[in-house]
Amino acid sequence: MRIELTDEQIKKKDEFKEFVDTSIIPYAKDNDEEENMNPEMLKKVIESKYLGAPLPKEYGGLDWDQITIGLLNEQFGRGCSSAKGLLTVHGMCSLAILKWGSEEQRNLWLPKMAKGEAIGAFALTEPNIGSDAKSVETVASQVDGHYVINGHKKWITMGQIADIIIVFAKLEGKPTAFLVEKGTPGFSVKPMKKLLGSRAAMIAELTFQDCKIPIENIIGFPGGGITHVALSCLDYGRYTVAWGCVGLAEACLTDSLKYARRRKQFDAPLRKNQLIQKMITEMTVDVEAARQLCYKCGYLKDVGDPDSIVDTWIAKYYAAKMVNRVANNAVQIFGGNGCYNEYPIERYLRDARINEIIEGTTQMHEVLIATNSFVRYS
Amino acid sequence: MKEVKGNVKKFLSRFYRQREIEDHEDIFALGFVNSLFAMQLVMFIEKEFNIKIDNKDLNFENFRTIDSIVAFVDARST
Numbered sequence: 100m101r102i103e104l105t106d107e108q109i110k111k112k113d114e115f116k117e118f119v120d121t122s123i124i125p126y127a128k129d130n131d132e133e134e135n136m137n138p139e140m141l142k143k144v145i146e147s148k149y150l151g152a153p154l155p156k157e158y159g160g161l162d163w164d165q166i167t168i169g170l171l172n173e174q175f176g177r178g179c180s181s182a183k184g185l186l187t188v189h190g191m192c193s194l195a196i197l198k199w200g201s202e203e204q205r206n207l208w209l210p211k212m213a214k215g216e217a218i219g220a221f222a223l224t225e226p227n228i229g230s231d232a233k234s235v236e237t238v239a240s241q242v243d244g245h246y247v248i249n250g251h252k253k254w255i256t257m258g259q260i261a262d263i264i265i266v267f268a269k270l271e272g273k274p275t276a277f278l279v280e281k282g283t284p285g286f287s288v289k290p291m292k293k294l295l296g297s298r299a300a301m302i303a304e305l306t307f308q309d310c311k312i313p314i315e316n317i318i319g320f321p322g323g324g325i326t327h328v329a330l331s332c333l334d335y336g337r338y339t340v341a342w343g344c345v346g347l348a349e350a351c352l353t354d355s356l357k358y359a360r361r362r363k364q365f366d367a368p369l370r371k372n373q374l375i376q377k378m379i380t381e382m383t384v385d386v387e388a389a390r391q392l393c394y395k396c397g398y399l400k401d402v403g404d405p406d407s408i409v410d411t412w413i414a415k416y417y418a419a420k421m422v423n424r425v426a427n428n429a430v431q432i433f434g435g436n437g438c439y440n441e442y443p444i445e446r447y448l449r450d451a452r453i454n455e456i457i458e459g460t461t462q463m464h465e466v467l468i469a470t471n472s473f474v475r476y477s
Numbered sequence: 478m479k480e481v482k483g484n485v486k487k488f489l490s491r492f493y494r495q496r497e498i499e500d501h502e503d504i505f506a507l508g509f510v511n512s513l514f515a516m517q518l519v520m521f522i523e524k525e526f527n528i529k530i531d532n533k534d535l536n537f538e539n540f541r542t543i544d545s546i547v548a549f550v551d552a553r554s555t
Contacts, residue, residue: 101544199532210487319529319532320532320535323535326512326515327512327515327535330512330513330516331516334516341549385537403520403523404520404524405488405516405517405518405521405524406517408512408513408516408517408520409521467513471513474491474492475491477494
């Protein structure tokens with residue numbers, strides 16, 4: 100196992116850093132305050148072609164290795180959690196089509212998604228259904244050569260702007276995945292505002308009322324919605340969330356370092372204070388430990404190792420908890436300034452919190468990891 | 478063929494430790510199979526034997542016994 104980046108990965112990391120510094124961070128504060136993804140920023144993301152990072156070249160994608168995809172998500176996470184959310188859900192939707200879609204679906208959607216001409220979203224969660232995904236209440240029925248979908252989805256990242264959405268509904272009692280296109284009659288979108296964090300992730304509530312879709316729009320097979328489609332999509336989602344946490348934690352750390360150098364109390368910079376040094380040490384070790392778990396996941400994914408799925412749970416679990424500890428320390432170092440939106444620290448803390456809920460809560464990860472440990476380490 | 482069978486058995490032994498699984502035994506009936514195992518089995522076969530498993534291959538019968546997995550790998554490798 101290599102524990103150093105290749106020259107190409109180092110080059111890409113620098114490129115991503117430059118892109119995020121110039122094209123993401125300048126918009127992040129306004130994105131959060133206006134609860135809207137700035138269209139200029141979105142245009143830059145689309146022009147960067149990064150939305151096609153996980154897709155094969157035959158569909159116009161970049162076909163990047165998993166470590167490079169991780170580095171991209173790390174940098175986006177450093178700059179703006181909402182922009183990172185776009186990479187996650189767009190990737191989940193496009194990979195569902197790539198892995199489980201028909202040839203026609205792949206040819207229709209993937210070139211558009213690679214170019215960012217079509218934005219994707221992933222609609223699993225509902226008002227009454229979160230972790231217990233197999234119990235989705237949205238239903239699909241086959242009527243006159245179509246599927247008709249009825250139900251509600253909630254907390255759908257990019258739901259406000261998505262052109263194509265993977266929707267999970269029960270077909271004859273079995274959870275199944277379907278593709279629903281924006282503008283389909285019977286499908287409506289209601290923006291969700293005043294969220295704790297990731298406020299510019301264009302989160303929406305989706306309603307399907309006798310929403311008729313073509314019979315070809317099934318993804319995978321009846322009953323394979325959760326066990327096959329969602330599981331593989333969530334694996335990618337968790338991987339990118341973990342990397343996003345590393346990036347966000349690094350933002351907390353580097354901002355804290357700058358502040359601790361500049362801010363003076365008792366006639367000395369904060370960094371001279373040993374209790375501040377303790378917090379900086381904990382933040383540094385936390386970020387590095389999470390990054391190493393993410394590198395390991397990326398490596399296992401690149402070589403197709405079956406353990407990569409469980410290691411992705413471990414990385415996501417650790418990184419999501421880690422970023423909350425690090426963001427809390429950053430607020431503590433900044434003091435009053437960490438509680439006011441003149442600095443980005445309060446936004447970091449709010450954004451950090453979301454990561455313990457999305458793509459599987461911390462508690463669901465504890466159940467999964469512990470259950471697996473009895474197999475893995477026995 | 479023998480090597481394929483040995484590798485499949487070694488992989489399955491990580492999940493089922495009570496005893497060695499017989500070649501013709503229904504692994505779905507042993508109680509350890511879940512969606513994680515299914516994903517890991519597909520990844521294992523793809524990586525170990527360098528074959529791509531498509532949607533249409535995801536038929537339980539291809540993976541029900543060690544013999545059927547070996548037959549599937551053999552058919553896809555030739």
